[in-house]
Amino acid sequence: MRPMPREAGLENGLKVLREGYMYIPNRRKSFHASLFETTLMGQRAVCMGGEEAAKLFLSEEYFIRKGAMPGFVQKTLLGEGGIQSLDDNEHRNRKAAFLRLMARDRVDEWGKLIEKELMTATETWIQKESIVLYEEAQKILTKATCEWAGVPLDEADIDERAEQLILMVESPASPGITHVKGRAARVKAEAWIKELVEQVRKGDLTPPEKTALYTFSWHRNLDGSLLDVKTAAIEVLNILRPSIAISIYLCFTALALHQYPEEKTKLFEGNPYYLHMFIQEIRRYFPFFPFQAARARKEFTWKGHTFKKDTLTLLDIYGTNQDPAIWESPETFNPDRFQDWHSSPTNHVQYQLLAQGGGDYARTHRCPGEWNTVRAMEVFADHLANRITYDLPEQDLSYSMVNMPTRPKSGVVLENVRWK
Template identity: 35%
Template sequence: MKQVPETKVKLTDVKELMNKGYNLLQELREEVDAPVVKAEFLTKEVTAVYGEEAARKFYDPKNFKREGAMPKPVLKTLFGEGGVQTLDGEEHHHRKNYFMDLMSPDRMEAYHELLAKNVSEELGKQHGEFELFDLANKVLFNTISEWSGINLERYDSKTLEKLARNQISMISGAVTSPIDHIKGIKDRNESEKWAQDLIEEARKHPVPGKEHLALYAFAHATDLYGELLPVEVAAVELLNIIRPTVALTVWVALMGHALFAERNVYEEVKGNFGELQDSFIQEMRRYYPFFPMLPAIAVNDVEIDGYLIAKESFVVLDLYGSNHDERTITSPGQFDVKRYVGRAKDISYKEEYEMIAQGGGKFREMHRCAGEWITLHSLRVFSDQLVNKYEFTVPQQDWTIPMNQFPTYPNSKVLLFKE
């Protein structure tokens, strides 16, 4: 096995390199002309890998662990302390089952129907110019909260809008500016307090027949030893249902870019919607930047692409780079709505590593996002509403998608006009 080529990032180059954003790891790979690269950022050594083979090795618990890998800034804003993303082994498997049990076909159908109703009502109210991003943020938060068993009637509209914005703030505060990070921590603390109050109330006043709803499932979730999860941890897991779903606001904005920035895509999808809908959705998830990378720590020496990854190495899997890997994807820089025709559902229900916008591997056993099916249902609802149910005029706007912003979406947040 070959030794991993190394590059040292000078302090004077850090800002310029970080501005590469989603393309940062590709830049480092190109610098050493290798598929695996080790870079020293200040005092931290990071080994970056990408591609289908790397993903197979990365998600194998015999090779890598998650415990201790997630940077503190990400835990404090994005994932929260003690959440399922930080666990390994039996503890992870036990906790993950709570999430997967919520994703049953009947519960997914209930989510789909509720979201379709809410999106249709909200779009029906629009007259004149509006931002698709803000509309999606509101509707997704209200829908996932209601689906989870939360009574929204007890809150006024301003409180709901603030809670909805908090979910996006927790994401953008993870790896951006210090100001955004501080705001992300504040908004996470506010969201966790809200969720803790809900968990405590659900424990005091359990409702028979609602055990299958997320609020009550996590309120009564136990650890490996049968003890109730601490309120703080149960609240984090409830938010791990709500926050990622509200994060789909970003996908909806990127869908708006795909459909309306270039009208030929809209016309092609509309002309054969039944056949192209799911292929369009999967290609959108592959093509656009979403979550940039995932960290882990090597528990053994691992060989990836012919290079030796030493035990205890801090490793990141480049998700965006993997979904644009010329070694396994034909013309990855081209948006092809027909790329997954006939295979679209397999990508999220059978295939484990071909496309890893939301992680790879097996859903129950590995660290693949339990909410991928909610993602598909959400994007099916929005694509149907945007393409088939309403007619929009598209104002002039800034369609730029900044690659150094996380999460990223068009600068204009997708402006649409409806009579």
């Protein structure tokens, strides 16, 4: 037994907001430890990172998700009662529905829809002097995702729905009016999908069987009862909202092509696996989710340190993706590091690349839409590198390491878009 390194202070939540993605990595480095103890939201908390810490954190034996997410995250990003707050058999039952939606044929269909909407959008881009990729990507993703999920969407409603979905992503850690807008967006979006679920159950709307709207309208709990309408709506939004969040990664894709022009040359050579390697390095290198939260299921000891039952625990996602114990020269953008990851992001890499969680898809809270994310990024990267030309005017392409989530500040402005 040995004492866990402890950060001084009665409350350190404001430090998280001031340091953002670097809060946990900074202290892991200063303590020369994979974990440390602190006080967040008035309670003892343990922050940890690295491959071994990820294996522990993602173990059902030691951690649960119930009660881990604070209210301000549930009321904006996640919704109350969704899959992120479930454990054990309840979680596996709900997760199985998500995984059925991510079957290979469905991921292939998703990629085709993304490509279709991207091609259509490009025809409008070439008529304009400039476009903001962040905003355009949200519209493309909203249209493609709603069609893929079986959610009816009128052309006139695209901008409104895209704004609601992205506000839920941008607002959890934002102060003031942005957070208020995020809560309002959550309420409106849930009302929208609840109405559709009710229409499905009444027989007034019949979405295709392999879609999210159909699946969660008819999904049953372990006791055989249907999900209540609100929970069903939240789970449909747990398909729509993360899909629109990919717009952040698409901005980083364009930024990587700009900052590392040699990569565009390699992508032009047409090696599909190099395209995959390029996308995985973007997901490792650039910040997306800062950390995940759970609570200790029971009291236990790990590496001489004691975790008490119900201890709030944060797993350092960004810091693990930048951990020099895992990655050689992690500060360097290098897609070649993934050349041997032919099964990525599964099997032996489950606890190294944590861009959207880690561990086994069926048992842990790893994002089931990870393959959809990769496919959308591959389609966009290939489009930007091989199908169109464009100019990047002078703009602020920097991104904050404090704002969570972050993105290039300009949203990536493209000018003079043309077909190759």
